[in-house]
Amino acid sequence: DQQVKQNSPSLSVQEGRISILNCDYTNSMFDYFLWYKKYPAEGPTFLISISSIKDKNEDGRFTVFLNKSAKHLSLHIVPSQPGDSAVYFCAARRRGSSNTGKLIFGQGTTLQVKP
């Protein structure tokens, strides 16, 4: 059973427009959420995170929104750039495991930003 789900395998947007990547989770014990970005032939790199006590976290062009009642989070990229083309993974950490770093990842969404 997939506790963290990214239901859209791929997304294509035009340069300069907004990219919205979505993630749903089923476990109400998750208290910390992260987004990782992965380029081909490279490992995932940390992008942005949000604690369950917040509903929004912003870092430059990247904003993550958390809707706890819907068990849903999203990553907004504005404006999108061709260099943002990558696979984006949503990940969650379970409450009580903050000292372990153990994460549950989604399947990933491939973003393509067209020039």
Place this chain on the structure above:
Amino acid sequence: DAGVIQSPRHEVTEMGQEVTLRCKPISGHNSLFWYRQTMMRGLELLIYFNNNVPIDDSGMPEDRFSAKMPNASFSTLKIQPSEPRDSAVYFCASSFWGVTEAFFGQGTRLTVV
């Protein structure tokens, strides 16, 4: 810092053969994670170590999989015997104890034919 170093980058082996994947974590990091990436399930945590001690191996799919961390700078993931369904990209990641944002290596693409 060179980051997390994995070897080999690519491995092609025949079914039934033993495969050993290697990882050198970032110096000073005391948590190490092994992940497997597949199209269907994304990134799955296989096992993780803290201070060289295996803490949780519940993600290891079968007894064919084993992992060791003999010292703070080296870990191996072994598959014996390998099967075609083991074909995937295997990532190693490391972090400081208690820090959730881990650093990943470039991965090893394993193909079992």
